[in-house]
Amino acid sequence: MTQQRQVREDRKLDAGALRALAHPLRVQLFDILSQYGPQTASSLAERTGESSGATSYHLRALAKQDLIREIPDRGSARERWWERADKSVSFDSPEALASPAIRSATQLIMNEFLGRRHQQLMRHVSEGIASPDKEDDAAMISTANIHLTRDDAMALIERLSAVVDEAVAGARGREEEPDRLPFTIRVDVFQLPEDGDGR
Template structure:
Protein backbone atom coordinates (compact mmCIF):
# COMPACT_ATOMS: atom_id res chain seq x y z
CA UNK A 1 0.00 0.00 0.00
CA UNK A 2 1.48 3.36 -0.95
CA UNK A 3 1.88 6.20 1.54
CA UNK A 4 -1.16 8.14 0.28
CA UNK A 5 -3.47 5.15 0.59
CA UNK A 6 -2.05 4.35 4.01
CA UNK A 7 -2.70 7.91 5.22
CA UNK A 8 -6.22 7.86 3.75
CA UNK A 9 -7.07 4.65 5.55
CA UNK A 10 -5.46 5.66 8.85
CA UNK A 11 -8.72 6.84 10.39
CA UNK A 12 -11.01 4.59 12.46
CA UNK A 13 -14.18 5.45 10.50
CA UNK A 14 -12.45 4.97 7.16
CA UNK A 15 -11.22 1.54 8.25
CA UNK A 16 -14.78 0.69 9.26
CA UNK A 17 -16.23 1.93 5.95
CA UNK A 18 -13.59 0.09 3.92
CA UNK A 19 -14.19 -3.07 5.92
CA UNK A 20 -17.98 -2.91 5.52
CA UNK A 21 -17.60 -2.47 1.75
CA UNK A 22 -15.16 -5.39 1.70
CA UNK A 23 -17.39 -7.68 3.70
CA UNK A 24 -20.92 -6.70 2.68
CA UNK A 25 -20.49 -5.30 -0.81
CA UNK A 26 -21.79 -2.08 -2.37
CA UNK A 27 -23.32 0.54 -0.08
CA UNK A 28 -24.43 4.17 -0.14
CA UNK A 29 -23.26 6.87 2.27
CA UNK A 30 -26.72 6.63 3.88
CA UNK A 31 -26.61 2.86 4.38
CA UNK A 32 -23.09 3.15 5.78
CA UNK A 33 -24.26 5.92 8.11
CA UNK A 34 -26.97 3.58 9.43
CA UNK A 35 -24.45 0.77 9.96
CA UNK A 36 -21.89 2.98 11.70
CA UNK A 37 -24.09 5.42 13.60
CA UNK A 38 -22.44 8.36 11.81
CA UNK A 39 -24.12 11.05 9.70
CA UNK A 40 -24.38 10.49 5.96
CA UNK A 41 -22.40 13.72 5.49
CA UNK A 42 -19.54 12.26 7.52
CA UNK A 43 -19.59 8.92 5.71
CA UNK A 44 -19.78 10.70 2.35
CA UNK A 45 -16.72 12.82 3.21
CA UNK A 46 -14.69 9.78 4.26
CA UNK A 47 -15.82 7.75 1.23
CA UNK A 48 -14.50 10.46 -1.08
CA UNK A 49 -11.14 10.39 0.76
CA UNK A 50 -10.92 6.61 0.25
CA UNK A 51 -11.95 6.95 -3.41
CA UNK A 52 -9.29 9.59 -4.02
CA UNK A 53 -6.68 6.94 -3.17
CA UNK A 54 -8.49 4.32 -5.29
CA UNK A 55 -9.21 2.09 -2.28
CA UNK A 56 -12.92 2.23 -3.20
CA UNK A 57 -14.80 3.43 -6.25
CA UNK A 58 -18.19 4.75 -7.21
CA UNK A 59 -20.32 2.26 -9.14
CA UNK A 60 -21.13 3.88 -12.49
CA UNK A 61 -24.77 3.75 -13.54
CA UNK A 62 -26.08 2.72 -10.15
CA UNK A 63 -27.96 5.17 -7.97
CA UNK A 64 -28.73 8.79 -8.67
CA UNK A 65 -27.13 12.20 -8.28
CA UNK A 66 -28.26 12.18 -4.64
CA UNK A 67 -27.55 8.54 -3.90
CA UNK A 68 -24.14 7.33 -4.97
CA UNK A 69 -23.19 3.67 -4.60
CA UNK A 70 -19.67 2.70 -3.54
CA UNK A 71 -17.71 -0.54 -3.66
CA UNK A 72 -14.26 -1.70 -2.72
CA UNK A 73 -11.78 -1.48 -5.58
CA UNK A 74 -10.46 -4.79 -6.94
CA UNK A 75 -6.96 -4.14 -5.72
CA UNK A 76 -5.21 -6.16 -3.06
CA UNK A 77 -4.42 -4.31 0.14
CA UNK A 78 -1.33 -5.32 2.08
CA UNK A 79 -0.12 -3.72 5.28
CA UNK A 80 3.35 -5.24 5.39
CA UNK A 81 4.83 -2.96 2.75
CA UNK A 82 8.53 -2.28 3.47
CA UNK A 83 8.03 1.33 2.30
CA UNK A 84 5.20 1.90 4.78
CA UNK A 85 7.10 0.31 7.64
CA UNK A 86 10.28 2.28 6.90
CA UNK A 87 9.09 5.47 8.64
CA UNK A 88 7.71 6.14 12.12
CA UNK A 89 4.55 7.70 10.62
CA UNK A 90 4.08 4.69 8.32
CA UNK A 91 4.48 2.32 11.27
CA UNK A 92 2.00 4.34 13.35
CA UNK A 93 -0.56 4.42 10.52
CA UNK A 94 -0.14 0.69 9.89
CA UNK A 95 -0.59 -0.04 13.58
CA UNK A 96 -3.75 2.09 13.81
CA UNK A 97 -5.25 0.42 10.74
CA UNK A 98 -4.39 -3.09 11.91
CA UNK A 99 -5.76 -2.39 15.42
CA UNK A 100 -9.06 -1.24 13.89
CA UNK A 101 -9.32 -4.19 11.50
CA UNK A 102 -8.43 -6.78 14.11
CA UNK A 103 -10.69 -5.17 16.71
CA UNK A 104 -13.60 -5.47 14.26
CA UNK A 105 -12.69 -9.09 13.50
CA UNK A 106 -12.56 -9.96 17.19
CA UNK A 107 -15.94 -8.30 17.81
CA UNK A 108 -17.42 -10.26 14.91
CA UNK A 109 -16.01 -13.53 16.23
CA UNK A 110 -17.34 -12.85 19.73
CA UNK A 111 -20.75 -11.92 18.30
CA UNK A 112 -20.79 -15.18 16.37
CA UNK A 113 -19.98 -17.11 19.53
CA UNK A 114 -22.50 -15.29 21.72
CA UNK A 115 -25.41 -15.05 19.27
CA UNK A 116 -25.16 -17.91 16.82
CA UNK A 117 -23.51 -20.69 18.77
CA UNK A 118 -25.38 -19.90 21.98
CA UNK A 119 -28.77 -19.80 20.22
CA UNK A 120 -31.16 -22.47 21.47
CA UNK A 121 -31.83 -23.66 17.91
CA UNK A 122 -28.15 -23.71 16.89
CA UNK A 123 -27.22 -26.71 14.81
CA UNK A 124 -23.80 -27.33 13.34
CA UNK A 125 -24.43 -26.94 9.63
CA UNK A 126 -20.74 -27.00 8.75
CA UNK A 127 -20.61 -23.36 7.58
CA UNK A 128 -18.42 -22.07 10.37
CA UNK A 129 -15.25 -23.21 12.05
CA UNK A 130 -13.16 -21.91 14.88
CA UNK A 131 -9.96 -23.89 14.84
CA UNK A 132 -6.75 -23.53 16.77
CA UNK A 133 -3.67 -25.68 16.32
CA UNK A 134 -0.46 -25.42 18.31
CA UNK A 135 2.59 -26.60 16.45
CA UNK A 136 6.34 -26.07 16.50
CA UNK A 137 7.67 -24.74 13.20
CA UNK A 138 10.92 -23.46 11.80
CA UNK A 139 10.78 -19.97 10.25
CA UNK A 140 10.84 -21.60 6.78
CA UNK A 141 7.95 -23.90 7.69
CA UNK A 142 5.93 -20.93 9.00
CA UNK A 143 6.55 -19.03 5.75
CA UNK A 144 5.54 -22.09 3.72
CA UNK A 145 2.33 -22.55 5.74
CA UNK A 146 1.40 -18.88 5.35
CA UNK A 147 2.06 -19.04 1.61
CA UNK A 148 -0.03 -22.21 1.13
CA UNK A 149 -2.95 -20.84 3.16
CA UNK A 150 -2.79 -17.55 1.26
CA UNK A 151 -3.00 -19.38 -2.08
CA UNK A 152 -6.15 -21.22 -0.98
CA UNK A 153 -7.82 -18.07 0.36
CA UNK A 154 -6.86 -16.03 -2.72
CA UNK A 155 -8.21 -18.77 -5.01
CA UNK A 156 -11.59 -18.90 -3.26
CA UNK A 157 -11.87 -15.09 -3.11
CA UNK A 158 -11.11 -14.78 -6.83
CA UNK A 159 -13.71 -17.43 -7.67
CA UNK A 160 -16.40 -15.70 -5.58
CA UNK A 161 -15.70 -12.16 -6.79
CA UNK A 162 -18.53 -10.77 -8.89
CA UNK A 163 -21.08 -13.25 -7.55
CA UNK A 164 -21.97 -11.37 -4.35
CA UNK A 165 -25.57 -10.62 -5.36
CA UNK A 166 -26.47 -14.18 -6.36
CA UNK A 167 -29.20 -15.93 -4.34
CA UNK A 168 -28.05 -18.01 -1.37
CA UNK A 169 -24.84 -15.97 -1.01
CA UNK A 170 -24.11 -14.50 2.42
CA UNK A 171 -21.10 -12.52 3.59
CA UNK A 172 -18.50 -14.69 5.32
CA UNK A 173 -15.22 -13.75 6.87
CA UNK A 174 -12.13 -15.91 6.49
CA UNK A 175 -9.56 -15.53 9.18
CA UNK A 176 -6.29 -17.41 9.17
CA UNK A 177 -4.01 -16.68 12.11
CA UNK A 178 -0.46 -18.00 12.03
CA UNK A 179 2.10 -16.57 14.44
CA UNK A 180 4.87 -17.60 16.81
CA UNK A 181 3.84 -17.64 20.45
CA UNK A 182 6.03 -15.76 22.95
CA UNK A 183 8.75 -18.01 24.35
CA UNK A 184 7.88 -17.07 27.94
CA UNK A 185 4.18 -17.85 27.46
CA UNK A 186 3.26 -14.22 28.18
CA UNK A 187 0.15 -13.13 26.27
CA UNK A 188 0.93 -9.40 26.33
Protein backbone atom coordinates in the same frame (compact mmCIF):
# COMPACT_ATOMS: atom_id res chain seq x y z
CA MET B 1 3.98 -31.65 -14.34
CA THR B 2 3.75 -29.29 -11.37
CA GLN B 3 1.13 -26.59 -11.40
CA GLN B 4 2.36 -23.17 -10.44
CA ARG B 5 0.10 -21.08 -8.28
CA GLN B 6 -0.54 -17.61 -9.60
CA VAL B 7 1.06 -15.17 -7.20
CA ARG B 8 -1.50 -12.84 -5.68
CA GLU B 9 -0.88 -9.24 -6.67
CA ASP B 10 -1.48 -7.22 -3.54
CA ARG B 11 -1.48 -3.46 -3.69
CA LYS B 12 1.21 -2.32 -1.27
CA LEU B 13 -0.30 0.76 0.30
CA ASP B 14 1.93 3.82 0.03
CA ALA B 15 2.23 6.58 2.62
CA GLY B 16 -0.68 8.58 1.13
CA ALA B 17 -3.08 5.63 1.19
CA LEU B 18 -2.04 4.67 4.72
CA ARG B 19 -2.53 8.22 5.97
CA ALA B 20 -5.98 8.33 4.32
CA LEU B 21 -7.03 5.03 5.89
CA ALA B 22 -5.66 5.83 9.36
CA HIS B 23 -8.99 6.93 10.83
CA PRO B 24 -11.31 4.59 12.76
CA LEU B 25 -14.40 5.41 10.68
CA ARG B 26 -12.53 5.03 7.40
CA VAL B 27 -11.25 1.62 8.47
CA GLN B 28 -14.82 0.67 9.35
CA LEU B 29 -16.20 1.91 6.01
CA PHE B 30 -13.46 0.11 4.06
CA ASP B 31 -14.10 -3.09 6.00
CA ILE B 32 -17.87 -2.96 5.51
CA LEU B 33 -17.39 -2.50 1.75
CA SER B 34 -14.97 -5.45 1.82
CA GLN B 35 -17.32 -7.71 3.75
CA TYR B 36 -20.79 -6.73 2.53
CA GLY B 37 -20.17 -5.35 -0.95
CA PRO B 38 -21.41 -2.11 -2.54
CA GLN B 39 -23.06 0.46 -0.27
CA THR B 40 -24.26 4.06 -0.34
CA ALA B 41 -23.30 6.79 2.13
CA SER B 42 -26.80 6.41 3.62
CA SER B 43 -26.59 2.63 4.09
CA LEU B 44 -23.13 3.03 5.61
CA ALA B 45 -24.49 5.73 7.93
CA GLU B 46 -27.16 3.28 9.13
CA ARG B 47 -24.57 0.56 9.73
CA THR B 48 -22.12 2.82 11.58
CA GLY B 49 -24.47 5.19 13.42
CA GLU B 50 -22.80 8.18 11.75
CA SER B 51 -24.45 10.86 9.62
CA SER B 52 -24.57 10.35 5.85
CA GLY B 53 -22.63 13.62 5.54
CA ALA B 54 -19.78 12.13 7.59
CA THR B 55 -19.74 8.83 5.69
CA SER B 56 -19.87 10.69 2.36
CA TYR B 57 -16.90 12.84 3.36
CA HIS B 58 -14.80 9.84 4.42
CA LEU B 59 -15.79 7.82 1.33
CA ARG B 60 -14.46 10.61 -0.89
CA ALA B 61 -11.19 10.63 1.07
CA LEU B 62 -10.80 6.87 0.53
CA ALA B 63 -11.68 7.23 -3.16
CA LYS B 64 -8.95 9.86 -3.66
CA GLN B 65 -6.42 7.17 -2.78
CA ASP B 66 -8.11 4.54 -5.02
CA LEU B 67 -8.95 2.39 -2.00
CA ILE B 68 -12.61 2.43 -3.07
CA ARG B 69 -14.42 3.57 -6.19
CA GLU B 70 -17.80 4.85 -7.21
CA ILE B 71 -20.00 2.54 -9.28
CA PRO B 72 -20.96 4.89 -12.13
CA ASP B 73 -23.86 2.91 -13.63
CA ARG B 74 -25.62 2.32 -10.32
CA GLY B 75 -27.63 4.82 -8.33
CA SER B 76 -28.23 8.47 -9.12
CA ALA B 77 -26.55 11.84 -8.67
CA ARG B 78 -28.20 11.98 -5.24
CA GLU B 79 -27.47 8.40 -4.17
CA ARG B 80 -23.98 7.29 -5.17
CA TRP B 81 -22.90 3.66 -4.75
CA TRP B 82 -19.38 2.76 -3.65
CA GLU B 83 -17.37 -0.46 -3.77
CA ARG B 84 -13.97 -1.57 -2.71
CA ALA B 85 -11.28 -1.77 -5.40
CA ASP B 86 -10.57 -5.33 -6.60
CA LYS B 87 -6.99 -5.79 -5.46
CA SER B 88 -6.08 -7.10 -2.04
CA VAL B 89 -4.09 -4.64 0.01
CA SER B 90 -0.83 -5.13 1.84
CA PHE B 91 0.50 -2.97 4.65
CA ASP B 92 4.17 -3.92 4.33
CA SER B 93 5.52 -1.37 1.84
CA PRO B 94 9.18 -0.95 2.91
CA GLU B 95 9.25 2.67 1.71
CA ALA B 96 6.14 3.63 3.68
CA LEU B 97 7.19 1.75 6.80
CA ALA B 98 10.54 3.58 6.88
CA SER B 99 8.68 6.54 8.41
CA PRO B 100 7.81 6.39 12.14
CA ALA B 101 4.59 8.35 11.45
CA ILE B 102 3.50 5.83 8.80
CA ARG B 103 4.38 2.88 11.05
CA SER B 104 2.14 4.48 13.68
CA ALA B 105 -0.67 4.94 11.11
CA THR B 106 -0.29 1.29 10.04
CA GLN B 107 -0.54 0.14 13.66
CA LEU B 108 -3.74 2.18 14.13
CA ILE B 109 -5.24 0.66 10.96
CA MET B 110 -4.35 -2.91 11.95
CA ASN B 111 -5.68 -2.40 15.49
CA GLU B 112 -9.00 -1.14 14.10
CA PHE B 113 -9.30 -3.97 11.53
CA LEU B 114 -8.43 -6.73 13.95
CA GLY B 115 -10.51 -5.25 16.77
CA ARG B 116 -13.54 -5.16 14.48
CA ARG B 117 -12.97 -8.73 13.27
CA HIS B 118 -12.48 -9.96 16.85
CA GLN B 119 -15.78 -8.34 17.90
CA GLN B 120 -17.51 -10.14 15.03
CA LEU B 121 -15.97 -13.45 16.09
CA MET B 122 -17.02 -12.96 19.72
CA ARG B 123 -20.56 -12.02 18.66
CA HIS B 124 -20.74 -15.22 16.60
CA VAL B 125 -19.59 -17.26 19.60
CA SER B 126 -21.98 -15.51 22.01
CA GLU B 127 -24.99 -15.90 19.74
CA GLY B 128 -24.16 -19.57 19.17
CA ILE B 129 -24.03 -20.23 22.92
CA ALA B 130 -27.19 -18.18 23.55
CA SER B 131 -29.10 -20.08 20.83
CA PRO B 132 -28.05 -23.75 21.13
CA ASP B 133 -30.85 -24.85 18.78
CA LYS B 134 -29.55 -22.65 15.97
CA GLU B 135 -28.04 -24.72 13.17
CA ASP B 136 -24.70 -23.35 12.10
CA ASP B 137 -22.62 -26.07 10.55
CA ALA B 138 -21.15 -23.59 8.02
CA ALA B 139 -18.68 -22.27 10.58
CA MET B 140 -15.41 -23.40 12.09
CA ILE B 141 -13.34 -22.02 14.92
CA SER B 142 -10.21 -24.06 15.29
CA THR B 143 -6.79 -23.64 16.83
CA ALA B 144 -3.79 -25.94 16.69
CA ASN B 145 -0.42 -25.70 18.36
CA ILE B 146 2.61 -27.11 16.58
CA HIS B 147 6.35 -26.55 16.45
CA LEU B 148 7.61 -25.39 13.03
CA THR B 149 10.79 -24.23 11.44
CA ARG B 150 10.63 -20.86 9.70
CA ASP B 151 10.59 -22.69 6.33
CA ASP B 152 7.75 -24.94 7.53
CA ALA B 153 5.77 -21.86 8.59
CA MET B 154 6.36 -20.11 5.25
CA ALA B 155 5.25 -23.21 3.33
CA LEU B 156 2.10 -23.49 5.45
CA ILE B 157 1.31 -19.80 4.94
CA GLU B 158 1.69 -20.23 1.17
CA ARG B 159 -0.66 -23.27 1.13
CA LEU B 160 -3.29 -21.53 3.25
CA SER B 161 -3.03 -18.38 1.11
CA ALA B 162 -3.58 -20.47 -2.03
CA VAL B 163 -6.79 -21.97 -0.61
CA VAL B 164 -8.11 -18.54 0.43
CA ASP B 165 -7.10 -16.93 -2.89
CA GLU B 166 -8.90 -19.68 -4.83
CA ALA B 167 -12.09 -19.27 -2.80
CA VAL B 168 -12.04 -15.46 -3.16
CA ALA B 169 -11.42 -15.65 -6.93
CA GLY B 170 -14.27 -18.15 -7.37
CA ALA B 171 -16.74 -15.95 -5.47
CA ARG B 172 -15.74 -12.57 -6.90
CA GLY B 173 -18.50 -10.92 -8.92
CA ARG B 174 -21.17 -13.36 -7.69
CA GLU B 175 -22.26 -11.42 -4.57
CA GLU B 176 -25.74 -10.70 -5.94
CA GLU B 177 -26.59 -14.36 -6.64
CA PRO B 178 -29.41 -15.83 -4.53
CA ASP B 179 -28.46 -17.58 -1.29
CA ARG B 180 -25.04 -15.88 -1.12
CA LEU B 181 -24.29 -14.48 2.33
CA PRO B 182 -21.25 -12.56 3.56
CA PHE B 183 -18.67 -14.75 5.31
CA THR B 184 -15.29 -13.81 6.70
CA ILE B 185 -12.20 -16.00 6.39
CA ARG B 186 -9.53 -15.54 8.99
CA VAL B 187 -6.31 -17.52 9.04
CA ASP B 188 -3.77 -16.82 11.75
CA VAL B 189 -0.28 -18.28 11.61
CA PHE B 190 2.33 -16.70 13.87
CA GLN B 191 5.05 -17.55 16.35
CA LEU B 192 3.98 -17.37 19.98
CA PRO B 193 6.01 -15.17 22.33
CA GLU B 194 8.85 -17.00 24.07
CA ASP B 195 7.64 -16.01 27.54
CA GLY B 196 4.12 -17.35 26.94
CA ASP B 197 2.63 -13.92 27.63
CA GLY B 198 -0.53 -13.44 25.55
CA ARG B 199 -0.75 -9.68 26.14
